[in-house]
Amino acid sequence: MKSLSILALGSAVLLAACGQNADKPDNTAEASATMGDMSGDMGNMAMPAETAKVAKGTGTVKAIDETAGTITLEHGPIAEANWPAMTMAFKAAPALIDSVAVGDKVAFDLALKDGIGEVTAIQKQ
Structure with missing residues (x-):
């Protein structure tokens, strides 16, 4: 029983350290759908042209x-x-x-x- 409590406590610590909340759903797929693929070097991202x-x-x-x-x-x-x-x-x-x-x-x-x-x-x- 003691090892089960330690396992539960360890899981809770790991979840907290990862920024996960067991009460909230995982929004990773939703964020990916709205943000698109934003990986890679964005240093050469074109800026909108200034209007004369x-x-x-x-x-x-x-x-x-x-x-x-x-x-x-x-x-x-x-x-x-x-x-x-x-x-x-x-x-x-x-x-x-x-x-x-x-x-x-x-x-x-x-x-x-x-x-x-x-x-x-x-x-x-």
């Missing part, structure tokens, strides 16, 4: 570099980017570059991502 913010500006075309695919604009302040008035080069699609000439007054849209703007639309004023 849109900004609008006006200015003057100062230079066009078709080889580099850029338009240099002298623009007024751009509030959405928190930029003061300045002159800077922006990437732009070839069709947009071809639609303007140096000296043109323009209104333009920028896609802002990671502090960099890319002209997505431009119109002569």
Whole structure:
């Protein structure tokens, strides 16, 4: 009888040490079904792409570099980017570059991502 009590006590200690509770059902299968297979190296897990913010500006075309695919604009302040008035080069699609000439007054849209703007639309004023 003494050995049966020791066996019961030992089982209780082992269950407690394993974090199991004899009164609660095993939820391992349920957790697997909801969490999926999460084994392996997750260090290279892709993060969702940041969405570009849109900004609008006006200015003057100062230079066009078709080889580099850029338009240099002298623009007024751009509030959405928190930029003061300045002159800077922006990437732009070839069709947009071809639609303007140096000296043109323009209104333009920028896609802002990671502090960099890319002209997505431009119109002569």
